[in-house]
Amino acid sequence: MAVITYREALNQALREELQRDQNVFLMGEEVAEYDGAYKVSRGLLKEFGPMRIVDTPIAELGFAGIGVGAAMVGLRPVIEFMTWNFALLAIDQVVNAAAKLRYMSGGQIGCPIVFRGPGGSALQLAAQHSQAWESWYAHIPGLKVVMPGTPADAKGLLKSAIRDDDPVVFIEGEMLYNAKGEVPEQEEFIIPLGKAEVKRVGTHVTMICHSKTVNIALKAAEQLAAESIEAEVVDLRTIRPLDTETILASVAKTNRAVVLEEGWPFAGVGAQVVDLIQSEAFDLLDAPVLRVTGADVPMPYNKQLERLAKVDAAKAVAAAKRVLYLA
Amino acid sequence: MAVITYREALNQALREELQRDQNVFLMGEEVAEYDGAYKVSRGLLKEFGPMRIVDTPIAELGFAGIGVGAAMVGLRPVIEFMTWNFALLAIDQVVNAAAKLRYMSGGQIGCPIVFRGPGGSALQLAAQHSQAWESWYAHIPGLKVVMPGTPADAKGLLKSAIRDDDPVVFIEGEMLYNAKGEVPEQEEFIIPLGKAEVKRVGTHVTMICHSKTVNIALKAAEQLAAESIEAEVVDLRTIRPLDTETILASVAKTNRAVVLEEGWPFAGVGAQVVDLIQSEAFDLLDAPVLRVTGADVPMPYNKQLERLAKVDAAKAVAAAKRVLYLA
Amino acid sequence: MATSAVSRPKGASAPGAEDLKKYLRQMVLIRRFEEKAGEAYSLGKIGGFCHLYIGQEAVAVGTIAALRSDDYLISAYREHGQALARGMTPRSVMAELFGKVTGCSRGKGGSMHLFDLKLGFMGGHGIVGGQIPLAAGMAFACKYRGTDQVVTCYFGEAAVNIGSFHEALNMASLWRLPAIFIIENNGYGMGTAVARASASLDLSHRAYSYEMANEVVDGQDVLTVRNAMEVAVARARIEKKPTLLEIRTYRYVGHSMSDAAHGTYRTKEEVEEFRKRDPIVLLRDRLMQEGQLDQAGYDALEKDVIAEVEDAIQFADSSPDPEPSELFTDVYAPGA
């Protein structure tokens, strides 16, 4: 196994799928000549040329729609949003076209497209550039939503997403691009969509997380372990479809759960996970399920305030102790 | 008290606020010469003239932004979306401008604007025209989200929304426009934002609902009453800020709850209500909280399929019985 | 960029009498179909929004006459006419309006969402302007694959003011995509006359912002439409360049079934005035004057069309609804 970054893992996935299937192309702002605003597409223009690695004007609604149109006739576009914040301008094409074409056409028109780019906050990018959109997309039938937290997941899931016959919203972690991890080297390293993974085994409390909160949960689990509390860390990896089995199996074992997410609390992904657990495992629960979320405010620029607004291991530890009635 | 329609109630609210405050204006597609696509603005052009009742081109992103710009310098725009489905095109201005201006400017720039129009499904309008967006907007700090279910609430809440100093997403029920109800006649009939209302008192189970599901819950409560089950119906009226007190007080009494909503299940408003109840009233619950939502599919055109996809009283009754362990 | 004069591209054959009769029949078919659909709507057989094409028949028929069977088309919600002109059967369209499983979209799309992949008819779309980037995307795919297919995109004149028009046209020109963008200028977007929505009335001139070829076309004369379209198609197919056509037409009926034909935003007189240049009458009279058609021939044609539409109504009415289980199919690919 090679140790590579999350960025390199995504780059490999793109390269391999571009090599494998002529129908795959990458389109977005600065993806070609600039190698990507976050350098995820480094070297791809050189290898695949300007017809397959396509720089666009700043026109999210337009090029998202162009991607959907190309997918309607059988190409497999990968549309990069420089960040998911800008995708708000394109959301009509994602929701009203991509997610509904198959249904509205009575099954005739598929839409095998991947929309990808970094989501969530980075450092001090302030209110308009620091937003987590997974709960919005996961609300929509017809979409799949994938959020890898490690390099291996990034690679295996992106390859699956590109091969998937349905529109996939693939949200990367901007703060994860430099994260390193082991990634299997075989060509056909694929991780199926819709499968969560237990990233750490434990018995006392389940911590459910995805994307950037995976590392936070693991860190919290380590801190808890120092106090002899064994937390099980469940990484959702795919938000929609949600792997209800893995979640419920873990809660059946621990009888307690904490749900982490980077985004805002109201009707976040965590609310859905809570709904699932309490409706399906009500009698197994020894405590209410607690959520740890980003603060319910637009993201401030100031560094100290930003730190307060974000999820961290200390907050996760505190929540775990609360569901264990230790605090 | 006069008995008027929901449409007339909205019309009265607009007229009274336009009369009261010169800064209030109404802008949107077909609001002026056509009297509104759903005739909510009937007669207003005639009374207030074309500077205050403004027809726009089909340019949701543009005219939503024009509304926000006008609000930044102190006007009080009411922006009508012909339906909330089309607001997807404008959502960047709602979320990235309206909801964040006050915060990003350190409190200098307010945004007293109302975005309003019909939400949810009507009859056989198919996938692109039958969507409920309340959970999306309620996810966003900086916005308020209001959804009246009766003519009186429509009037009192719209007046409050227009007077509010923050951006308000005001989602009307297309299928409610012709609904009739008593509306107090005094000029200053105002209902504060953020207050739920118990629409029917009961002791056995709490049914939480809003907008179109209010009537469904009331109908279900009647059917339940025939079997001696007394359901308490809590109409949220405002989704954000959520009236947690009223919800929790009712659940403290009934120890059981069902949450209704028209929209899709994943991370819907109901998921947040469930989260609230289980985290704040865990020990009071005698059963898991159940949700009744629209089917997790794009809306089909066919009438029979559409009926199956929608929330109805039978589904609400079944859920209530399940939480009472009667089914 | 100069507006190109309408001249027949080399190799394109002038339509003969048989072609013209075919166009006439197609236009009459659309007219009668739409009238019947309007009736069926009043009877509650059709629900939701239903936007009729009456008055605009020459646009669909004239443009589609210039296309090849492997080209793609895409439209807005006022697309019954284009669907029929493209060769979708009245049965499959009417059954879709009735919401039946025999409809072109299995009853799940309805009036605004007619699809027929085999004919390259890529829908019926309900969000104003939404289909314009989709069209550019299909044209991108044609270019990507190196085929010489072209894509035709229809939208109402009110759609020129929305962002997706602007973004898609810029990219279509920048990347030389083989697309023909057709503004069906019927004078109104719902109740709003063009001049109340567009700062400039020369809608075709918007193409200059993108250095795109463009032309204003009389949309009531099916031959003029066909000629202009042939030039645009050749430009796309051979030169790999898009065109913006503003085809001027008129809708005789209300915006949708709930809108009166006149009274609110236009007068009865205005509608009457436009009816004088009816596309069907224009072509019929021309064929009669040229001795290609007589009254008996026309009557036969009409009778034939009426029977076909009647058959479609019967078919739609007697077809079954989709099974309840279909509620949950087609959300994702089979097996997903």
Place this chain on the structure above:
Amino acid sequence: MATSAVSRPKGASAPGAEDLKKYLRQMVLIRRFEEKAGEAYSLGKIGGFCHLYIGQEAVAVGTIAALRSDDYLISAYREHGQALARGMTPRSVMAELFGKVTGCSRGKGGSMHLFDLKLGFMGGHGIVGGQIPLAAGMAFACKYRGTDQVVTCYFGEAAVNIGSFHEALNMASLWRLPAIFIIENNGYGMGTAVARASASLDLSHRAYSYEMANEVVDGQDVLTVRNAMEVAVARARIEKKPTLLEIRTYRYVGHSMSDAAHGTYRTKEEVEEFRKRDPIVLLRDRLMQEGQLDQAGYDALEKDVIAEVEDAIQFADSSPDPEPSELFTDVYAPGA
């Protein structure tokens, strides 16, 4: 619509030597301020995205010179220059970049979100094109209230390809809103040269789609900028008509702090070439040639500016962060 020739509107006074010196000082202030901001960024005093204005100074100074103190301005994320030219103090801007509570947005906005309501400076906006409809909305408010204020809206040339540009300009012209839309054409949107993003290079001509007055302006000569702006302002204030100005300029530095000045998408030589028409040098030399300024005078001016910027850095550095409780304020109106 003809492009109006640049001629001074009646009643407008030609700028005198003192005015010119003021412009020079403002441009030097922006230059030195930005250089220091760049340094502070490298030292970790400033975080997030930071887009410098170096090279474009004449655009901000020249346009703002033609405005009245009660007019409104709005810009994108590359707005430090406009903020300073409008009269926001280096202290309040630098403190904002440092995220301090003494900053113009109390440290909550940062580099991309500078606001000063008292000066009519309505932000700093981070979504490309987002401020264009906001500008039209403020102009709508001016018209609504019957004042003769005007609104100036700045955006980069890459923003002309996005939908909000199109929608807002159409409505601004349709409704005769008193706005001046300024394309700051610095040749690139991040790494993308204009020709790779815009199907037509004549960006000002996009105004014809909306029958809007427009002009191409040399953005390196502050007087040319001021002259053109005066015409546009008069058109807005008196004729109640908007204008689209394409002001051609150049950014010497990278797109943001993480982008190299050259190497990837442009050559060092190209940057050098543009530096030859530096707006500060042009005006300084002119004043010197006219005998309005000598080297000593210029040195004094520079020294003064440097001291002012140094003071701003000290002020920012020694100012406090906002209180932790500020995390939750300003989400809603006080008392809400």
